[in-house]
Amino acid sequence: MYDNRPIGIFDSGIGGTSIWSAIHHLLPNEKTIYLADSKNAPYGQKSKAEIIELSKKNTELLLKMDCKLIVVACNTATTNAIQELRTTYNVPFIGIEPAIKPAATNSKTQTIGILATKGTLNSELFHKTTEKYQETKIIEQVGHGLVQLIENGKINSAEMTQLLHSYLTPMIEANIDYLVLGCSHYPYLIPQIKKMVPKNIHIIDSGEAVAKQTQNVLRGKIGFTSDKKNEAVFYTNSNPKVLSEILENRYDVIEKEF
DSSP states (O other): BBSSSEEEEEEESSTTHHHHHHHHHHHHHHHHEEEEEEEEGGGGGGGGGHHHHHHHHHHHHHHHHOOOOEEOHHHHHHHHHHHHHHHHHHHHEEEOOOOHHHHHHSSSSSSEEEEOHHHHTSHHHHHHHOOOTTTTTEEEEOOOOOOHHHHOOOSSSSHHHHHHHHHHHHHHTTTOOEEEETTTGGGGGHHHHHHHHTOOOEEEEEEHHHHHHHHIIIIIIIBOOSOOOEEEHHEEEEEEHHHHTTTTTTSSSSEEOO
């Protein structure tokens, strides 16, 4: 069983390229279309109704491009909108949630930290997940300002360093041994975070798990590509230069109004 249609991926900006990268690494022959809704970033400060509306807009654009599967490469959109998307559209969806389970299961100190957007931490899905691990102390921290700095190409700025220090220090003092990155933008901050936290703190993001789930869904329900064209198309509705730079200028970025 083969299906040569592309995989669609969307995020509230450039952060979901960390998810795209994991998918591309595991499934290098699959065609992909990526939407960076940077004009509306960050989703984490919007209402649930707004997040659902934006997620539907992105989904409909990807369906017009004949995508066989849609990856919601945004924690905030997944936790607030994916149930609505699944009941509205006849296409498989794969979401991204903070990797609480492996952190809570493997923690030796029974204390983990999660750095995420307000929209993710306040969502019903997140609360249902954390309720399963009541024996683990979970230090929650909203990453105010981090997405905006990443979207503006200021990953290595002094302002970013200052913000990260202020968010991570209380977690370190609380003796966490796992740090969960609950936003697809945040993996781009791992090099800086590693310099700030003790070596015993494990940093977890969801990219590899999402890629494996994508592979499983293609294998079980849809089919892999047979033509091995390995095409990757990237669209953004704001600031294409930053998206090009995060992709190391290896792919064409198309500016498009959506």
